Amino acid sequence: MPLDDDLTARMAEPDFWPVYFFDDQALEEYEEARESEETEEETFRAEFLLDHGLGLKLELELGMEYVDLAVLSPELAEAETVGWDDTAHFHPHVMPWSELDLLCRAAALQDPSLRHPGPMLALLLRFAFLAERDDLDEVTPLADAAFTAVRPAAADGGPTLPAPGTAGAREETRDWFDLRDLRGTGIEWTTRADGHRAVVQHDRDGMPLYSLRDPESDDFPFAAWSKLLARAAELLNAVRTDPVLHTAEVQAALDRCARADGHQHLAPLAAALSEAGFGHAALLRAVSEPVARVEAAWAVETLAELPQGKLIAAWFGASSLAGSSSWRLALTLPAAGRPWRFAQEIAAELSAALQEADLGWAETSGSTSVQGEHGGYVHHADHLHVLIRDDLPGAVRLISRLLHAHQAAETAVLTHGEKPYERIPLTATSA
Structure with a gap:
């Protein structure tokens, strides 16, 4: 069984997927509940196996904002990490969509209990990205169906209907698309001297590539990964040799x-x-x-x-996400004269308003301190990451209204999160 009973049961609980996706509010509520109930940290592992000792191993600790993916191979003394996701120094760009889909298909062939699309795709999608040849028309139906399988309806408080204007696309699918669409960012696949496939990025002005799979990398298990992909393709091709077909x-x-x-x-x-x-x-x-x-x-x-x-x-037919656009913004809120949790409250209110308007979401992304006149460090500013979908002017108007309502617009700084990091006015006329 790739998923043990504990993980299977845990995935069915309302808070699992929001915490797994590093949702700020869900993480805060999870930590408060764990502290009040004095429960131990929850660690889970899942193995998705083909045969001949080949497969993938996922490890996660709920609430710790860290998920690790490793490859299993008989040539390796132990599972070797191919990527990880966290909120600090992440390297989640392990494979293009086509490779994840291939591995999910092969694993489903080997284990009748593992349906595709299903939990394997939903759990591992964070380690896949869209590259130039990936077609959204091929991607969206599988991603939507995977999340529907593991998070089916309102019973868990999860998304029930597609967001307005994106008929057919689940929120989880759109979130992944916003964070993992690397098309048009200079991604190029190359073959190393040893014959293994690696990825580089030539244009760093767009969304950056964070991957161990660099051609010069000594940290990525290229041979084991190539063998895993080759075996997955062999398993699918072997089906076609059945005379019945x-x-x-x-x-x-x-x-x-x-x-x-x-x-x-x-x-x-x-x-x-x-x-x-x-x-x-x-x-x-x-x-x-x-x-x-x-x-x-x-x-x-x-x-x-x-x-x-x-x-x-x-x-x-055509993906509901075809033609979608997104922007990453950075919002800085000076801390002087503000309550300690002012930025967290702004982030929660802003994210709720953006989500309700189907314009994106916001989250805190850190803070800065400066040395005070007496030698100690003083809380200087808080930083928010804001993701905007499809309508940038409308989202900026919403952000402006909220900041003006909290008397924060005059000191707040809103900029594009990508080069050239242009500043976006938060004028009174936008309020």
């Missing part, structure tokens, strides 16, 4: 399912596979009883030898 009845059924309306012909395909004695339980179930339509789509892609993701795009 080449019978006339199954071929005809696959041809119908491979069209844009193919999801309407899944029942005949499932019947043809069963009658022909197709023995791969995970794929047969994916076609006959999919956890979501997109599970059937990747199963048909596998059975019909279609390019990864192409049928998904054909079945679901």
